[in-house]
Amino acid sequence: MPYDATLVGQSTEPIRHEVDARWIMSYAAGLNDCNPAYLGTDRAKVVAHPLFPVCLEWPTILSSRHMPGYDTLTPAEAARSVHAAHDLHILRPIAEGETLTTQATVTGMEAIKPGVAVTTRLDTRSAEGELVARTWQLGIARGVALNGTGRASEPPPPRPSLPSPWRQPQRLPIPVAANAAHVYTECARIWNPIHTDRRVALEAGLPDIILHGTATLALAVSRLVDEFLDGEPGRVRRIGGHFRAMVLMPSTIVLEVLGQSADILFFQVLTASGEPAISQGFLSYGGA
Known part of the structure; x- marks a missing residue:
């Protein structure tokens, strides 16, 4: 069944997270990363690994699959979706003891040769509403058609490119x-x-x-x-x-x-x- 282009512009409800030292330490340990910034509880506060926002984003991504327009996909079609690209912007580090919320907004859909490209913006905010992290995520639903005209409600920011590579990486x-x-x-x-x-x-x-x-x-x-x-x-x-x-x-x-x-x-x-x-x-x- 086709993806519905009316998904563009839709947002999930924010999902709340309690970030404690145990979760921050566990994520670092899962990477075998023993940096004291993540594990040193004798410090004032441990801070999260730079990629930790993906932990907060995952439940929101799952929630987005219940938005009107996504439900046109069969379970088999949904299972063929792949995470194609990631662009995480970190406004400040995440520290233990924070209450954060994460919300997903579909900002673009486009029919491409493999299927449908879907761009989603994921915003993580503090309890006071301060933007802490923002991710632009590209997913590709393989073997799926697009119902409606592909469009973007908000373009993702341009990515940097390497002007001159090192002679020897x-x-x-x-x-x-x-x-x-x-x-x-x-x-x-x-x-x-x-x-x-x-x-x-x-x-x-x-x-x-x-x-x-x-x-x-x-x-x-x-x-x-x-x-x-x-x-x-x-x-x-x-x-x-x-x-x-x-x-x-x-x-x-x-x-x-x-x-x-x-x-x-x-x-x-x-x-x-x-x-x-x-x-x-x-x-x-x-x-x-």
């Missing part, structure tokens, strides 16, 4: 354990069976369970923070990239830092076979 290997997806699922509270249930993954046409795209991105961000930002995650302002090849487990992925322009690092992540798992990656940052 910096390569940083990252081991991915056999149970990485299971651990990430529980620590992030992002439950999607293709990452943990082999039967479901095989029925979906996958070769095996696969690592979450956001886990792959978060592993890369952890290394970038350690190697280039002196271990200070509060300096991260924006993270983006396109999700490509699947990451199987166990394996070793490779973070390739391709270049740097002012306050932006450009990178890609390669699978064990050398295919890009994340392409057009970038991380912008501020001062200490």
Whole structure:
């Protein structure tokens, strides 16, 4: 059945989250990231990993599937939707003890060769209404038609591009354990069976369970923070990239830092076979 273009402009109800130190520490531990900023409860407050907003966004993404226009899809069609690109803007770090709300708004739909491209804006706000993080997420519903004219109610911000790559990229290997997806699922509270249930993954046409795209991105961000930002995650302002090849487990992925322009690092992540798992990656940052 076709996707309905009347989804554009619709928003979910805000979903409330209580962010405690345990959740922040669990997310970092799920990435094997022992940065004291995430784990040091002897400090005034622990702060969340820069990619932690994906934990808050997941329930809202699930909620968006109940909006009028989405319900035209069959369960099988909905299961073929993939997370294609991510662009997270961090207004300030998230700290323990905060009450936050996250809301999704569909801002664009377009018929493309594989199916329908859907752009969603995800806003996370403080209890006082302050915008804390905003993500522009691109999803592709494969093998689905679009009912109505494709349109955008709000264009996503332009992405930075690398003006001049380094002659020799910096390569940083990252081991991915056999149970990485299971651990990430529980620590992030992002439950999607293709990452943990082999039967479901095989029925979906996958070769095996696969690592979450956001886990792959978060592993890369952890290394970038350690190697280039002196271990200070509060300096991260924006993270983006396109999700490509699947990451199987166990394996070793490779973070390739391709270049740097002012306050932006450009990178890609390669699978064990050398295919890009994340392409057009970038991380912008501020001062200490």
